[in-house]
Amino acid sequence: MEPTTHTIDAKGMKLGRLATQIAHLLMEKNSPHFTRNKKNGVKVSIINASKLSITEGRIAETTYVRYSGYPGALKKENLDSLRERRGIGEVIKRAVKGMIPNNKLRPDMLKGLSITE
Secondary structure: OOOOEEEEEEEOEEHHHHHHHHHHHHHOOOOOOOOOOOOOOOOOEEOHHHOEEHHHHHHHHHEEEEEEEOOHHHHHEEHHHHHHHHHHHHHHHHHHHHHOOOOOOOHHHHOOEEEEO
């Protein structure tokens, strides 16, 4: 079976709705050949990611947390600073990563995602 390619225009879409649609396509749940335990060759490309609609409340309240394991090394970052530092593509990738099952196929699914700002 040859890999399937999907293109999504993110202009005016909400972040959560877009991430849900991307995760659904990456897991290939729209296909009659859906299986949870097999790799698929699905590619999803996002265009106009910079024109994504994110509300002011979402920008203010969304916080990304990471912890290295050392005492005092808890780092918090809000959505706005992450978007300035890494771009809107990283925000979309983190949203999609949270919607895909945490198993050995997750990295391969995320490799099929390409974002164009």
